[in-house]
Amino acid sequence: MKKKDFILIGVIVALALILLICVKFTQKEGACVEVKIDGTKVATYPLNVNATYTLNGGTNILTIEDGYAYLSEADCPDHLCVKQGKISKTGQVITCLPNKLTVTVYGGEPKDVDIIS
Amino acid sequence: MKTSKMTFLGLFTAVAMILSFVETLLPPLTTALPGIKMGLPNIAIMFILYRIGWKEASVVSIVRVILVSLLFGSVMSMAYSLGGAILSLLIMTLMQKLTSFNRVSISVVGGVCHNIGQILVAWAVTSTAQIVYYLPVLLISGCAAGILVGLAAGMLEKRVPKIKF
Numbered sequence: 222m223k224k225k226d227f228i229l230i231g232v233i234v235a236l237a238l239i240l241l242i243c244v245k246f247t248q249k250e251g252a253c254v255e256v257k258i259d260g261t262k263v264a265t266y267p268l269n270v271n272a273t274y275t276l277n278g279g280t281n282i283l284t285i286e287d288g289y290a291y292l293s294e295a296d297c298p299d300h301l302c303v304k305q306g307k308i309s310k311t312g313q314v315i316t317c318l319p320n321k322l323t324v325t326v327y328g329g330e331p332k333d334v335d336i337i338s
Numbered sequence: 339m340k341t342s343k344m345t346f347l348g349l350f351t352a353v354a355m356i357l358s359f360v361e362t363l364l365p366p367l368t369t370a371l372p373g374i375k376m377g378l379p380n381i382a383i384m385f386i387l388y389r390i391g392w393k394e395a396s397v398v399s400i401v402r403v404i405l406v407s408l409l410f411g412s413v414m415s416m417a418y419s420l421g422g423a424i425l426s427l428l429i430m431t432l433m434q435k436l437t438s439f440n441r442v443s444i445s446v447v448g449g450v451c452h453n454i455g456q457i458l459v460a461w462a463v464t465s466t467a468q469i470v471y472y473l474p475v476l477l478i479s480g481c482a483a484g485i486l487v488g489l490a491a492g493m494l495e496k497r498v499p500k501i502k503f
Contacts, residue, residue, distance in 0.1 A: 226443040230481055233450060237477035244471055260465035298412070305371070314468040316460065319414050323466040 248310040251326030254290045256283065259321045266290075268309065268326070280320045290324060292317065343503040347386070347394055354382035354402040355409075362410060367479070371472060374479045377449050377487050379406075383427070384445055384491040385498070392431040399423050417463070418456045425455030445488030449480040 256264045258277050266274060266285060273293070274283045281302065282294040289307035292315055302317035311328040357378035367374050379402055387395035403423050407416035430448040433439055439447075453476040461469050 223438075223440060226440040229439065229443045230446055230485070233446065233477060233481055237474045237481075240477070241474035244474060257464060257466055260463065312468050312471050314466060314471060316464060316466070316469060318418060318460060318463070319412055321414065321463055323464045323469070325466055325468050 244312070248312055249328050250288070251309055251311045251313070251328050253327050254283075254285070254308075255325050255327055257323045257325070265327075277320055277322055281317055281322055283324060290326065291315070292324065295320070340503050342501065343390075343394075346501065346503070347390075347398055350382045350386055351398050351401050351405075354379040354398060355406055357382060358402065358406045359410070371475055374476065375483065377452060377480075377483045380426075380445065380448060380452075380484075380487045381490045381494060384430070384441065384448070384487070385494050387427075387430060387434065388441065388491070388495060389498075389500075390503075392427070392434075395431075396427050399427055414463075418459050421459030422452035422455035425458075426452040440488075441492055442485055442488035445491060446481050446484030449484035449487065450477055453477070453480045 251268055253265050253267045255262060256266070256274075256276055264274070264276075266272070266283070268285060268288050268290060270285065271287065272285050274285075276283050280296045281292050284291055284293040289309045291307040292302045292305070295302050295317055297317055297319035299319070302315055302320075302322070305315045308315055308324070308326050311326050313326045315324045316322070361376055361378045364376065379399075383395050383399045383402075386398050400420070400423065403419045404416060407413070407419060411419070426448045429451045430444050433444045433447060454473070457469055457473060457476070461467060
């Protein structure tokens with residue numbers, strides 16, 4: 222290991238920490254979650270209404286509880302989306318890569334609720 | 339291609355596959371974030387990259403990703419892994435050829451690029467830009483994993499006898 226190797230690794234870690242701090246400081250409490258499947262927006266749900274929604278024809282079940290959103294059930298093999306836990310702040314996202322599904326928190330006033338799925 | 343070289347590459351493809359499998363047995367550091375991995379298969383890939391060359395390392399890496407995805411994953415997981423593997427190999431090759439960085443640095447950058455590649459594919463597939471919020475934590479975990487993998491690859495290279503093809 223030479224000096225420049227330490228510098229390189231140090232720069233990557235420093236960059237990551239700066240990004241992490243930026244993300245933490247720009248996050249606010251979210252107002253609604255947007256569900257995207259295969260890149261297409263399919264639904265928006267308010268975070269202040271406790272409810273359970275069936276997504277993508279039943280592959281994933283989204284639960285909203287006390288301002289937090291989480292996927293409570295999924296049919297994918299690894300269940301990584303369920304394990305990602307609860308989200309509530311703007312920009313936070315739960316991804317279910319096998320089903321090409323994402324749940325993203327958005328801020329501001331809850332937009333008009335359109336339930337298509 | 340000589341038979342001895344073909345056997346050697348086949349052997350290391352198998353080693354990379356076994357390392358992928360061993361990795362799935364390790365308990366996850368955190369379940370809140372997908373994608374944090376040791377990157378153990380990269381030990382075999384880096385060994386081939388240093389001992390034989392980038393073309394052979396690319397072949398072993400891509401064959402490994404395809405076989406492991408077919409065995410333990412899905413078609414989608416193949417797309418994410420390929421995105422990571424190709425970007426990681428490209429950058430590692432360029433660094434090895436053009437710079438004098440240590441193999442630990444190259445392994446770190448390879449690990450980080452693997453994460454970046456996967457995120458780019460996931461971004462393209464889901465068109466959710468917020469996925470990049472995963473990146474800072476993945477950069478740090480990629481550094482830690484890359485250091486260990488780089489050291490392991492170095493030890494392996496010292497211990498495996500050189501073979502002429």
